[in-house]
Amino acid sequence: MPGGAALIDWTSGLALGTVGDSPGGDQETAAVEAAEIARLAAEQHAFAPDDDAGAGAAGAGAPADAGPPVEDLIISNRDSYHVLRFVGASFDGSVFLHLWLARAEGNLALARIRLGEMAERLVPA
Amino acid sequence: MTTVRTTDHPRLPVRDKAAAASRAWSGVSPMLTRLAAEHATGVLLREHGTLHLHDGLVVHAESPSAPGLGTLLTARGTLSSEEWQRALADAEDGHGIGCRLVEGGLVAPGALEVCHLTALYDAAYFALAPSSTPGRFRYGTAHRFGPLHAVPVAALERETLRRRDLLRRIWPEARADTAPLARAHPVAAPALTRRRRAVLDRVDGARTAPDIARELGRPAFHTLVDVRRLTAAGLVRARGEPPPPVVREPPVVLAPPVPDPHITLLRRLRDALEAL
Numbered sequence: 001m002p003g004g005a006a007l008i009d010w011t012s013g014l015a016l017g018t019v020g021d022s023p024g025g026d027q028e029t030a031a032v033e034a035a036e037i038a039r040l041a042a043e044q045h046a047f048a049p050d051d052d053a054g055a056g057a058a059g060a061g062a063p064a065d066a067g068p069p070v071e072d073l074i075i076s077n078r079d080s081y082h083v084l085r086f087v088g089a090s091f092d093g094s095v096f097l098h099l100w101l102a103r104a105e106g107n108l109a110l111a112r113i114r115l116g117e118m119a120e121r122l123v124p125a
Numbered sequence: 126m127t128t129v130r131t132t133d134h135p136r137l138p139v140r141d142k143a144a145a146a147s148r149a150w151s152g153v154s155p156m157l158t159r160l161a162a163e164h165a166t167g168v169l170l171r172e173h174g175t176l177h178l179h180d181g182l183v184v185h186a187e188s189p190s191a192p193g194l195g196t197l198l199t200a201r202g203t204l205s206s207e208e209w210q211r212a213l214a215d216a217e218d219g220h221g222i223g224c225r226l227v228e229g230g231l232v233a234p235g236a237l238e239v240c241h242l243t244a245l246y247d248a249a250y251f252a253l254a255p256s257s258t259p260g261r262f263r264y265g266t267a268h269r270f271g272p273l274h275a276v277p278v279a280a281l282e283r284e285t286l287r288r289r290d291l292l293r294r295i296w297p298e299a300r301a302d303t304a305p306l307a308r309a310h311p312v313a314a315p316a317l318t319r320r321r322r323a324v325l326d327r328v329d330g331a332r333t334a335p336d337i338a339r340e341l342g343r344p345a346f347h348t349l350v351d352v353r354r355l356t357a358a359g360l361v362r363a364r365g366e367p368p369p370p371v372v373r374e375p376p377v378v379l380a381p382p383v384p385d386p387h388i389t390l391l392r393r394l395r396d397a398l399e400a401l
Contacts (some may be wrong), residue, residue, distance in 0.1 A: 005159075006237065009243065009346045011344075011350055012137075012284075012287075012291065012347070012350075013287070014246060014284055015237075016238075016239055016242050016243070028140070031140050032138075036136060036137055039137075044130065048318070058271070069319070090353045094344075095239060120182060121233070122233065122236055
């Protein structure tokens with residue numbers, strides 16, 4: 001089945017793990033490009049509302065229950081869907097899952113739900 | 126009126142594998158390359174950190190500059206520090222601490238693997254930094270985390286070089302990576318993300334970037350990225366470094382009194398006419 005997934009750190013652009021094919025052929029390049037998109041979304045105030053402007057100094061970093069600044073990103077093109085799902089703050093909010101699937105066979109709604117479940121399994125509450 | 130600022134962050138670098146392969150040797154440590162080729166098992170001690178090898182693959186890395194796996198796991202509340210200490214004490218009998226944490230149901234296997242890989246790449250970045258003394262290798266020492274995920278030496282070196290490139294692109298000056306950090310006061314401070322503000326809040330003239338990483342329970346490299354961006358934005362400077370010079374108007378160069386060429390020409394014309 002054409003498609004695959006990767007777990008990527010968006011600060012460095014490193015793929016911590018990959019399965020399946022890579023979009024564009026090269027896994028490292030795909031990881032860096034996906035990290036670029038993820039970082040942009042996570043750092044722009046329009047997409048990542050800064051909810052605790054006053055609480056920055058309290059505790060060691062963000063509170064453990066604070067979720068990642070963005071939940072997920074969906075990119076669709078002529079022949080595929082890409083879902084980028086941010087993983088919880090246990091990893092400092094710098095890790096996301098990147099799933100891509102062929103548009104002809106993939107079910108975007110289902111993929112998004114399953115990816116969300118996977119992200120939660122990775123970081124048990 | 127608000128000004129719209131687009132991101133000024135440089136793109137993440139991609140290392141050209143074809144170009145790297147065509148060069149005679151592209152690694153960062155000839156000794157490590159040789160150890161990988163001979164499938165060595167043991168511990169490589171370098172000036173800024175230690176790499177644990179098993180059958181030529183890197184299974185663990187430690188560096189005084191990077192927070193360890195325990196810090197990463199406990200800082201975010203994934204694991205309490207008592208649980209970590211207990212697991213560390215139990216693991217003395219050679220049983221991998223990683224297996225113990227997972228078997229005890231304390232950490233999900235996926236979470237442990239992510240934290241372990243993050244810590245490994247993070248410490249290896251510092252361990253593989255250029256050093257002034259040669260590294261030493263002790264054969265046959267088992268490392269105590271147990272066989273988790275192993276990383277090929279070539280992949281680790283490639284990632285380390287890519288990370289160096291990334292930092293250099295953000296801000297070329299490396300002094301802030303190790304020196305105590307002090308706040309600077311830029312004319313126009315940019316808006317900060319929550320992550321970067323947490324770093325800036327801890328800049329007090331004494332802490333270094335690795336200190337801040339340890340306190341926040343974040344990988345040290347990630348903190349370096351934030352520190353270099355803060356430096357580039359003019360919010361942070363390495364202590365002991367003179368504050369950036371105030372940008373002055375370029376001095377007005379007074380032109381020497383050159384007579385207007387037209388007047389010179391006219392005078393010569395007049396002189397010529399008078400001479401007729």
